[in-house]
Amino acid sequence: MVKHTQLFIDSLIHPKKLAGYRMLSIGKVIQYVFILTTLVTIFSFMQFVTVLSNEIVFEIEGLTQYIQDIQWLLYPFAFVVQFLISTTLIFIQISIFALIGVGLLKVMNKRGEYRHMWRSSSLAITWTTLLSILFRFIPVHNLIGTILGIIITLILLLIATTKYPKMPKK
Template sequence: MVKHSQLIIDSLVHPKKLAAYRLLTIGKTIQYVFLLIAVVTIYSFFQFLTGVTETSYNFTGLTEYVKDIQWLLYPFAFVLLTLTSTILIFIRVSIYAFVGVILLKVMHRRGEYRHMWRTAALAITWSTLLTVLLSILKISSIVSTILGILITIILLILASTKYPKIPKK
C-alpha cells in the first residue's frame, strides 16, 4: 500500500510516476485529495482568523454584532470553507481529467477518464501548494491561477507519455 507521504513526494518530484498511480484505488486517491483540501482549508481559515480577508467596509453595528457571535461564526466559517474547498478542488480535478483524456487521444495513448482522474488528482499538488505560497507572498491570484493551470497541464502531458500506446491496426 502506498503512503500519502510517498504520493506527495512523487507528485512533487517524479511527475512521470503519476501515470503509474492511475491504478491506485479510488479510495486512496480521494483520501489524497482530501489531504490537499485540508491544507487549503486550514490556510484559508487561518487567513479568516487573522483578518487578512477582512473587507474594507466599516459598519459599527455590524462589527459589534460579529463580536457578539464570534463563537458561532468561527465553526460556521470553517465548515463553509471546507465545503467550498471540497467542491472547487473536485471540480478542478474533474476538469483536468477531461483535458487529460483529450491529451491521451491526441497522443494516441490508452486510458480512461477514471485513470486520468487519479492522475489529475495527483497532478494538482503543485498548483495547490503554489496557490497557498503565492497567496502568502501577496502575488496576484490571476498569476497564481495561470501558473497553476500551466504546471498542471505540463504534469498531465508528462504523465500521459507513460500511459500505454494504442496498438496500430
Template sequence: MKHSQLFIDSLIHPKKLAAYRLLPIGKVIQYTFLLVSFVTVFSFGRFTAGVSINTIDFSGLTEYIEDIKWLLYPATFILLFVFTTMLIFAQIAIYALAGHFILKVMKRRGEYRHIWRTTTFAITWATILSTLSEYLPISNTIISILSLLLTITLLIVAFTKYPKQPIAK
C-alpha cells in the same frame, strides 16, 4: 502506499503519476481530502488572522460580532471546507477532461477514471502554489496561468508512461 510518499512523488517524480492511475479510488479520494484539508486550514488561518473588529465603526455591530464569534468561526470553517471540496473536485474533473483529449492526441490508452486519478496527483503543485500565492509578489492571474501550465505539463509527462494505443490493421 503512504500519503507522504504520494505527496513527495507528486512533487518530484511526475512520471510516477501514471503508475498511480491503478491505485484504488479510496486512496486517491483520501489524498484529495488531504489537499482540501490543507487549503481549508490555511484559508481559515488567514481568515482568523484577518478578522479585525476595530475596522468597523458601528459599536452595536462590534458587540454583536464579539458575542457570536464562537458561532462564526465553526460555521466559517465548515463553509470553507465545503466550498474548497467542491472547487478542488471541479478543478480535478475539468483538468481530467482536458487530459482525456490530450491523451487521445498523444495516441495513448486510458480511461477517464485513470486520467482523473493522475490529475489528482498532478494538481499538488498548483494547489500549493495557489495557496501560498498570498505571500508571493505575483498577481493572481499569473499564478493561475502558471498553475494551469504546470498541471497540464505534469499530465503530459505522466501520459508518456501510459500504454500506447494498438495500431489498427
C-alpha cells in the same frame, strides 16, 4: 500499500510516477484530495480569522461586541463553508484537467480512460494547491497565479501521459 506522504512526494518530484498511480484505488486518491483540500481550507480559514480580527478593530463598538459574542458560531460555520467550497472547486478542477488529459491521451495515441486521468490529475494538482497557498502570502495577482497553476498542472499531465501504455495497433 502506498502512503499519502509517498503520493505527496512523488507528485512533487516524480511526475512520471503519476501514470503509475492511475491504478490506485479511487478511495486512496480521494483521501489524498481531501488532505489537500483540508490544507487549503486551514490556510484560507487562518487568513479569514486574521482579516476578520483586523477589521473588527476599525468597526463600530456595538458591531465589534456582536461579532465577539457570536464568534463561537461564526468560526465553525465559516470553516465548514470554506471546506465545502474548497472541496467543490478542487473536484471540479480535477475533473476538468482529467477531461483535458483524455484529449492528450487520444492525441498521443495512448491507452487510458477518464478514471485513470482523474487519478493522475488528482496528484498533478499538488503543485497548484501548494502555490495557491503560497500566493496568499506573496503579493501575486490572482490571474497570474491561476495561469501558472494551470500551466504547471498541464505540464505534469503531459509528462504523465507519456508514460501511459500505447494503443494497440489495429
